[in-house]
Amino acid sequence: MAWQPDRLLPGFEALELAAPDDYDGRVVATLVRLPVPEARSGAVRGTVLYVHGFVDYFFQRHMAERFAAEGYAFYALDLRKHGRSLLPHQHPCFCKDVAEYYGDITSALAEIDTDVLLAGHSTGGLICSLYKHQGELRDRVRALWLNSPFFDWRAQGAMRRKLKLASFLGRYFPFSSDPRSVLPAYVRSLHTNWDGEWDFDLALKPLMGFPAYFGWVRAIFEAHAKVHAGLSLTCPMLSMHSDEADIVLDWKQVSRWSHTLGSNVSVRQFPGGLHDLVLSRAEIREEVFRQLFAWTATV
Numbered sequence: 001m002a003w004q005p006d007r008l009l010p011g012f013e014a015l016e017l018a019a020p021d022d023y024d025g026r027v028v029a030t031l032v033r034l035p036v037p038e039a040r041s042g043a044v045r046g047t048v049l050y051v052h053g054f055v056d057y058f059f060q061r062h063m064a065e066r067f068a069a070e071g072y073a074f075y076a077l078d079l080r081k082h083g084r085s086l087l088p089h090q091h092p093c094f095c096k097d098v099a100e101y102y103g104d105i106t107s108a109l110a111e112i113d114t115d116v117l118l119a120g121h122s123t124g125g126l127i128c129s130l131y132k133h134q135g136e137l138r139d140r141v142r143a144l145w146l147n148s149p150f151f152d153w154r155a156q157g158a159m160r161r162k163l164k165l166a167s168f169l170g171r172y173f174p175f176s177s178d179p180r181s182v183l184p185a186y187v188r189s190l191h192t193n194w195d196g197e198w199d200f201d202l203a204l205k206p207l208m209g210f211p212a213y214f215g216w217v218r219a220i221f222e223a224h225a226k227v228h229a230g231l232s233l234t235c236p237m238l239s240m241h242s243d244e245a246d247i248v249l250d251w252k253q254v255s256r257w258s259h260t261l262g263s264n265v266s267v268r269q270f271p272g273g274l275h276d277l278v279l280s281r282a283e284i285r286e287e288v289f290r291q292l293f294a295w296t297a298t299v
Helices: 061-069 098-112 123-134 158-172 185-191 214-229 251-256 280-294
Strands: 015-024 027-034 046-051 072-080 118-122 140-145 238-242 265-269
Touching: 015 098, 027 123, 046 061, 046 123, 061 072, 061 185, 061 214, 072 098, 098 118, 098 123, 098 214, 118 123, 123 214, 140 280, 158 214, 158 251, 214 251, 238 280, 251 265, 265 280
Parallel strands: 046 072, 046 118, 118 140, 140 238, 238 265
Antiparallel strands: 015 027, 027 072
C-alpha cells in the first residue's frame, strides 16, 4: 500500500500496515502522518510516533500541528481493531495480550526508519512502555512521553473484585463482557455534542464505548503486573497526569507506577486536566506542551 490522503483528517496522510491474520481473521494497523513541508524536510528536529488509548483513535490535529511547529515530524498509529484499523468482522479494541500490538509498532517504526520519541496516551502509554521493554525495534525508541498512562485500574473493593473475576473468566470466555463497564461521562466531557470542544467520529469513539471484553481485562492485568514488577528502562521518560479531574484513572496510581519504569523518569502533574491532557482547556494544554517541549530539548 502507498500513502493516501487520510479519510478523517484533511491535510494528513494514511498508510495501511498489513499484519498476519489472528483469531478474528484479517488484521491491519494504520499509520497517519502530517506531511513535512518540502522547505523544512532537511531541518527536522526529531520524529514522534503517537499511540492512542482504549476505545480511541488519533484525531488530535492540534497536537500534531504543535509538534510540527516545534520542528518534529509527526506520526500517529491507529492500533489494530481501533479507529481507522477496525474491520467489520473484528471485536473492537480487543486483545488477548498487549504484545499483539508490538507488531503494529514495529511495522510503524520500520516505515518511519529513524529513532523516535514514542508517545502514548492511557492504554497507549502502557503499551509503549512495554514495547520499549520488549519490542523488536525498541532500540529506535530514544525517549518516552506518557500522557496519563494506564498503569492500574481505578477500582477498589467490590469493583476490583469484579475486575479480577472478569480476568479469571477471560481465560475461558475471552469475548464475554459487561455491557455497562464503559460509561459515557468521559466522551460527554470531550465532544462538542455535549460539554466538550472536540469534534471526533462517534462511530470510532462512541458515547457508550465498546465492550470491555473479559479477555482484554485479563490482558491488562498481566500488562500491569509487568509494570508493577519494574521495567528497568534507561531511556529518558516523561510521565504526565492530572488530579481528581481525571475521571478515568486514579492519578495517584499513575504517579506511583510511573516510578517503576526506570531511573530516568520525570513525573509531572497538571491539576484540572482531562484524562487526555492535550484535550484539556486551553491554558492547561498549553502548559502541557510548554513542559513537554522544554523536556524534549534536554533529551
